[in-house]
Amino acid sequence: MLFPTHLAAAALLGRWSRLSAPWLVVGAALPDLVDKPLATLGVVDLYHTVGHTALLAPAAVAVALASPAGRAVAVGWGSHLFLDALHVVLNGRPGDALFLGWPLVVPPDPLAMPPGEFLVYYLWSPSFVLECVFWAVVGVSLLRAVRSGRPLRELWDPPPRRPEPCSDRDEADR
Numbered sequence: 001m002l003f004p005t006h007l008a009a010a011a012l013l014g015r016w017s018r019l020s021a022p023w024l025v026v027g028a029a030l031p032d033l034v035d036k037p038l039a040t041l042g043v044v045d046l047y048h049t050v051g052h053t054a055l056l057a058p059a060a061v062a063v064a065l066a067s068p069a070g071r072a073v074a075v076g077w078g079s080h081l082f083l084d085a086l087h088v089v090l091n092g093r094p095g096d097a098l099f100l101g102w103p104l105v106v107p108p109d110p111l112a113m114p115p116g117e118f119l120v121y122y123l124w125s126p127s128f129v130l131e132c133v134f135w136a137v138v139g140v141s142l143l144r145a146v147r148s149g150r151p152l153r154e155l156w157d158p159p160p161r162r163p164e165p166c167s168d169r170d171e172a173d174r
C-alpha cells in the first residue's frame with residue numbers, strides 16, 4: 001500500500017475504535033519510516049525488513065500494555081503490516097508476504113524496487129484499484145462533512161454521544 005493510504009486508514013481506524021487517531025497514524029507510519037531509508041541507504045537488501053517483521057509482535061504487545069498511546073501505536077503498526085500483506089496477496093505475489101517473518105524467512109523472489117520505480121509498477125494493479133476505491137470513499141466522506149458544516153475533525157474523532165432527552169411519556173411514567 002502507498003504511504004498516505006496507511007496513514008488515512010489508521011486515522012479512520014481511530015474513528016471506529018476508542019484508540020487515539022494521531023497515535024494510530026504514528027504507528028502506521030513507523031514501518032516505512034524505518035525500512036525505506038535503511039533499504040535506500042543499502043543497509044538492508046529489501047524494503048520490508050526491520051519495521052515490517054511480525055517477529056516484533058512481542059515488543060508491540062509490550063508497548064500496547066504500557067499505555068493507551070502505546071496501544072494505538074501498536075495497532076497502527078499492525079494495521080500497516082496487515083495492509084502490506086493484503087496488498088502483495090491481492091497483486092498475485094503471496095510469497096512476498098513472507099516479509100512478515102524477516103529475517104527468519106525472506107520472500108524467494110522479492111520485487112526489491114526503490115519507491116519511485118515501485119510506484120510505476122504498482123499503478124493499476126488490483127491493490128492500487130482497491131486503494132482508489134478507498135480514497136473515493138474518503139473523498140465522499142470529506143465532501144459530505146464539508147457540506148454538513150460539521151468540523152472535519154469529527155471524521156476521525158466523533159463527538160461523544162449525548163444522552164437522549166427524556167420524552168414527556170418517560171416523565172409521565174415516573
Ligand SMILES: [Zn+2]
Nearest residue numbers: 031032080084
Ligand atoms: Zn510498508
